[in-house]
Amino acid sequence: MQYPDAPDLTSSPLSRILLDPSQIDRMIRRMAHEILERNQGVRDLYLIGILKGGGILAERLASIICAIEGASVPLGTVDITLYRDDLSSKPSPPFLKKSALPEPVDLKRVVLVDDVLFTGRSVRSAMDLLMDLGRPSRVQLAVLIDRGHRELPIRADFVGKNLPTSRDETVQVSLETGQEHVSLHRKG
Amino acid sequence: MNDSLRTSNLLTIGDLSPEEMEGIFRTADSFLDLSSRTVKKVPSLRGKTLVNLFYEPSTRTRTSFEIAAKRLSADVINISTSQSSVVKGESLLDTVLTIEALGADGVVIRHPSSGVPEWISRRVQCHVINAGDGLHEHPTQALLDLYTIQKRKGRLEGLTVAIVGDILHSRVARSNILAMTRMGIAVRLVGPPTLIPKYLGDWKVDVFHDLREGVRNCDVVMTLRLQLERATASFIPSLKEYAKLYGISPAVLKEAHPDVLVLHPGPINRGIEIQDEESFREHSGILDQVHFGVGIRMAVLYLLMAGGSKGE
Numbered sequence: 001m002q003y004p005d006a007p008d009l010t011s012s013p014l015s016r017i018l019l020d021p022s023q024i025d026r027m028i029r030r031m032a033h034e035i036l037e038r039n040q041g042v043r044d045l046y047l048i049g050i051l052k053g054g055g056i057l058a059e060r061l062a063s064i065i066c067a068i069e070g071a072s073v074p075l076g077t078v079d080i081t082l083y084r085d086d087l088s089s090k091p092s093p094p095f096l097k098k099s100a101l102p103e104p105v106d107l108k109r110v111v112l113v114d115d116v117l118f119t120g121r122s123v124r125s126a127m128d129l130l131m132d133l134g135r136p137s138r139v140q141l142a143v144l145i146d147r148g149h150r151e152l153p154i155r156a157d158f159v160g161k162n163l164p165t166s167r168d169e170t171v172q173v174s175l176e177t178g179q180e181h182v183s184l185h186r187k188g
Numbered sequence: 189m190n191d192s193l194r195t196s197n198l199l200t201i202g203d204l205s206p207e208e209m210e211g212i213f214r215t216a217d218s219f220l221d222l223s224s225r226t227v228k229k230v231p232s233l234r235g236k237t238l239v240n241l242f243y244e245p246s247t248r249t250r251t252s253f254e255i256a257a258k259r260l261s262a263d264v265i266n267i268s269t270s271q272s273s274v275v276k277g278e279s280l281l282d283t284v285l286t287i288e289a290l291g292a293d294g295v296v297i298r299h300p301s302s303g304v305p306e307w308i309s310r311r312v313q314c315h316v317i318n319a320g321d322g323l324h325e326h327p328t329q330a331l332l333d334l335y336t337i338q339k340r341k342g343r344l345e346g347l348t349v350a351i352v353g354d355i356l357h358s359r360v361a362r363s364n365i366l367a368m369t370r371m372g373i374a375v376r377l378v379g380p381p382t383l384i385p386k387y388l389g390d391w392k393v394d395v396f397h398d399l400r401e402g403v404r405n406c407d408v409v410m411t412l413r414l415q416l417e418r419a420t421a422s423f424i425p426s427l428k429e430y431a432k433l434y435g436i437s438p439a440v441l442k443e444a445h446p447d448v449l450v451l452h453p454g455p456i457n458r459g460i461e462i463q464d465e466e467s468f469r470e471h472s473g474i475l476d477q478v479h480f481g482v483g484i485r486m487a488v489l490y491l492l493m494a495g496g497s498k499g500e
Contacts, residue, residue: 079218082230082490092192093232093494095211096218096487132227 018163019182024144024175027160028057031142032064034158039109042069044137046108048076050126051097053115056175057144061113074108076101083125106134111158115173117143120154145182147171193491197309197316201327201363206370213335215491216483222259232494233262236293240266241284242319243274243299248454248478249319249329253296256485262493265292280304281311288312294493297321302359315492320359328488329453330363332481334371336473337408339480340449345372350396350403350444352378353412353434353461354420356385360453361412365391378402379434382423399434403444410451411436411461427460437463441471449473 019027039045042065049058055077062075079097087093112126123141130136142158147165163184165171170185191211195203204212222228238257240250250266257264267287269275274283280299287295294315297305302322309316320326338344349368355361355377368375375393377384384395396402403409414420414430424430441448450472456462465472 082218082232087232087494088496091495092194092196093491094191095491096215098214098217099221128231132225132230134226 014187015183015185017181017183019161021180024160024180024182027144028060029064031144031158031160032061032068035061035111035140035142036065036068038140038157039111042071042073044107044109045073046076046103046105046110046136047073048078048101048105048110048112048126048130050112050114050122051077051079051099053173054113057115057142058113060175061111061142074102078126078129080122080125080129083128085121085125101133104134105130105136107137109138109140110136111140111142113142115144115175116171117141117146117154117156117159118149118171120150120152123154124152144173144175145171192495196492197305198327198488198492199306199309199316199318200325201330201367201370204327204367209331209334209367209371212331212484212487212491213338215487216335216480219259219486219490220480220483222486229259229261231261232490233257233260236493237263237265237291238294238296238489238493239287239292240264240296240319241269241287241298242267243269243280243297244320246298246319248481249298249326250296252478252481253317253319253485253489256482256489259482259486260490260494262293262489281308284308284312288314294489317488317492322359323357323362324359325363325366326359326453327363327367328481328485329360330367331488332477332484333360333364333410333451333453334367335484336451336477336480337373337449340473340476341407344368346374347407348374348376348405349408349410350376350378350406351410351412352399352402352436354383354414354423355379355412356383356423357415357418357420358412364410365393369393376402376406380424380430383420399440400443403440403448406444406448408449408451409436409441409444410453413453413455414457414460416457431460431463435459435461435463438467441468447471451477453477 047058047062049055058075062073066072078099081096140157143156144160145163146156146159147163149167168187172183174181193208240253242250254264292314296317296319298319299321302324304321305316305318318325318327351361365375369392376396377393378396378399381397448471452474
């Protein structure tokens with residue numbers, strides 16, 4: 001099926017497509033099964049996507065988990081901007097996006113969801129935010145791509161794909177329906 | 189589209205585009221959620237210092253800025269001029285330069301002379317926020333008024349708002365007229381001829397001298413405080429007559445839209461601008477204005493001050 005606004009998916013010396021929609025779909029399905037296996041079902045499970053990359057991924061995971069178990073899991077999103085450690089290195093901070101948390105995190109087994117794990121700083125911010133929201137019984141981390149280069153002692157519990165990268169490359173993940181791809185870009 | 193403010197000071201509502209106002213409202217939405225959390229603070233302004241410099245008395249604006257800054261983890265210092273070196277004759281500029289040299293990252297100024305925050309902003313490096321200057325502007329009040337209307341009515345564009353009372357001396361009215369027309373609201377000014385500015389310039393407003401006619405079918409009635417400290421009493425025959433002709437009462441509100449929202453920037457002269465509020469409690473947005481004001485001021489402080497310093 002062709003989409004009129006589909007991205008240019010042809011590889012060039014500066015960018016490479018690494019994953020296509022069916023590969024991404026299989027990875028997300030496997031991650032959903034792993035989350036259920038590790039947590040022995042949906043009891044107290046709470047998926048929270050880190051905006052904005054983790055939002056759609058968390059949604060996808062939640063709907064697959066619901067299809068497997070026949071029971072829905074609460075699904076939230078958080079904007080971590082206020083907790084970032086690099087706010088003061090930029091001239092002006094961005095407008096905030098609305099976090100949506102349908103229920104309190106207390107005593108829940110929270111799975112933080114993000115698209116790419118890189119330095120680990122976003123995850124640090126998200127954990128600080130979670131602790132200010134309440135006291136989850138457990139916090140786990142699910143990421144679609146782990147590209148290495150950690151700057152903090154943080155590790156993901158569920159990983160779609162480990163992707164060796166160099167620091168000056170950027171990983172682009174799109175989970176918009178019809179435009180799903182993961183690509184690697186090098187600075188020209 | 190911009191995803192942050194272009195300005196590093198908030199001096200007039202004219203500095204903000206409609207998109208920027210929407211951005212401030214969205215940001216305020218996130219901050220309002222904080223009040224339902226276990227920890228009501230966020231660390232975004234940790235290590236930054238905000239000085240509230242008020243040359244006029246104020247309870248709600250100063251407290252609102254103070255709470256907003258503290259929820260963002262900033263350190264707040266309040267200077268009320270009656271207890272400062274101002275009484276020893278220190279000039280305004282010297283006071284502000286001293287505050288900056290003491291390490292302030294931002295200063296919130298209220299002053300009886302129009303244009304003071306703008307004048308100061310050209311002479312200091314720290315962020316300057318106008319909290320009301322003379323007869324000129326009170327931008328955060330206009331932002332919180334619009335935000336309250338948007339929250340209560342679900343939209344701004346296409347609404348009709350009647351601003352009632354002492355338009356001539358009101359910085360709240362000026363900021364609101366600019367902000368509202370920019371956001372697609374039809375603005376009516378209602379008041380005695382002596383309290384409506386003679387030259388309205390390029391304001392796209394309709395003027396009414398009859399209150400019932402002015403509020404007819406309005407979605408929002410914003411009544412202003414009669415500023416008795418600015419000798420407003422000499423512009424009207426008597427307070428009693430003003431209350432009778434321009435006071436908002438249940439009978440007057442019958443002329444407005446059945447779901448009318450009543451706003452007042454406070455403090456209220458009860459029995460003059462607003463009469464018998466108890467009987468139209470469900471139409472009143474006055475306490476909402478105070479509540480939403482904290483969210484708006486958090487948004488403004490965060491958007492102006494959370495980034496790197498202005499000079500860098």
